[in-house]
Amino acid sequence: MIYFDNAATSYPKPECVYKEVDRCMREYGANPGRSGHRLSMHAGRIVLEARELLAELINTKKSDNIVFGLNVTDALNTVIKGLLNEGDHVITTSMEHNSVLRPLKQMENRGVETTIVQCDSKGELELSNVAKSIKPNTKAIICTHASNVTGTFMPIEDLGRLSRENGLVFVVDSAQTAGVYDIDVNAMNIDILTFTGHKSLLGPQGVGGFYIRDGIDLRQMREGGTGSMSESLVHPEILPDKYESGTPNTPGIAGLAAGLQFIKEVGIQNIRKHEETITKYFLEKISDIEGIKIYGTSLSKNRAPVVSINIEGKTSADISFILDGEYDIATRPGLHCAPLAHKTIGTFDRGTVRFSFGYFNTKDEVDKAVEALNSITKEVY
Ligand SMILES: Cc1ncc(COP(=O)(O)O)c(C=O)c1O
Missing domain, CATH: 3.40.640.10 (Type I PLP-dependent aspartate aminotransferase-like (Major domain))
Incomplete structure (x- = not known):
């Protein structure tokens, strides 16, 4: 997984x-x-x-x-x-x-x-x-x-x-x-x-x-x-x-x-550097995929290693379910216990799929997720 x-x-x-x-x-x-x-x-x-x-x-x-x-x-x-x-x-x-x-x-x-x-x-x-x-x-x-x-x-x-x-x-x-x-x-x-x-x-x-x-x-x-x-x-x-x-x-x-x-x-700075690298890599890769909407601060700005996305035509629950069942990838869909945050970013009706990275994640794992998202968006478009 x-x-x-x-x-x-x-x-x-x-x-x-x-x-x-x-x-x-x-x-x-x-x-x-x-x-x-x-x-x-x-x-x-x-x-x-x-x-x-x-x-x-x-x-x-x-x-x-x-x-x-x-x-x-x-x-x-x-x-x-x-x-x-x-x-x-x-x-x-x-x-x-x-x-x-x-x-x-x-x-x-x-x-x-x-x-x-x-x-x-x-x-x-x-x-x-x-x-x-x-x-x-x-x-x-x-x-x-x-x-x-x-x-x-x-x-x-x-x-x-x-x-x-x-x-x-x-x-x-x-x-x-x-x-x-x-x-x-x-x-x-x-x-x-x-x-x-x-x-x-x-x-x-x-x-x-x-x-x-x-x-x-x-x-x-x-x-x-x-x-x-x-x-x-x-x-x-x-x-x-x-x-x-x-x-x-x-x-x-x-x-x-x-x-x-x-x-x-x-070293906290090394943990941070790793997680920021992984997050940036994921953001860069998915920003090229047609049909994916990324929420939050602009890509060039720093953010904690949390990325919320949606794919037009699918619910966040569907996407997370497919990622789990077909690609062995764990993410979290829905409102993440933060309903007002979702109202703020305009996703209260459908939630988002949240990818959140940690010290043990690798670029190779991100590549697999990007591949999976590519395939899922192709099913829709
Ligand atoms: C910003 C924020 N505050 C509070 C919590 C609640 O954490 P816990 O369930 O460990 O109390 C979370 C967990 O998702 C969180 O992300």
Whole structure:
């Protein structure tokens, strides 16, 4: 199978990730930070190592400010529901995933007001439209780093500056970029960076979380055992315990640590270069095929390794089905959990076929996909 669905989850993982999950389950699968015996200490050290690797990746020394949870959806729910109060206003964009839009919609029932800034038909955000939306009660800007539909980058440095100048909390969803694109929470003025472990961070599914800047306080979603301050019935305020209760997904975190170590060893710039080369090669090859429509930023512009297309005369589901069944190629059709992004680019009625590339994809695989698309379009024309 040629796997071009890395924006949904990366596959395969580096060999070291499989090995570390297995090692955790077999050799030190105790409860981290709880019991004080050697296995528990070992598990705790691996969790700490994952926090430190993540902190290094996003350029902060504050590894305690990295909080683990289930995935970026879980992190965004914690952040959105813990940060916003009745009467607050929040700004987001029309290119967001439902993991931002649905919690915000839910918060409207609790008196939170949302402005969704419309992006253009390529998914690009005009900063002045965000600036114009700021009101006296605006509390936060919440924005994806890159669209999971078109790969279009949002201007996060500019948004960070704008947030800082206006005293807003800047929250970024790094689901499509962490592990491939440089993220510096200090230089970019990011107050809360949410991440998911199973995409370009190359870890297993079931682990994600967020970085939170000192001085920002959220209502925690749950209280419970943390292994710290057990004498108190009041949930601890210290980080990361405030937002982490209950036994974590230690095998998942161990796998994520291995994924992060792999990224560090290969070099994020080399991973990026490879994925950009593959994406550019695919775009160049398919732009010559009659009948294919490519969405998003112009071909010469940089984009995350995500390409959405359609073939006139076929539904996106049909194309993906044919690619899977006849050509052994995995893509994702439909709306990609981002309905407003599809409204923005004009594909809400039919969705798109999304090709998303990862570090393990090759030009040879792209050639096979191009051949398949050539044949499918010929059936139509
Ligand atoms: C931009 C973006 N945000 C959020 C998510 C949700 O990720 P998860 O399912 O890991 O919570 C995705 C996943 O598709 C995404 O692409």
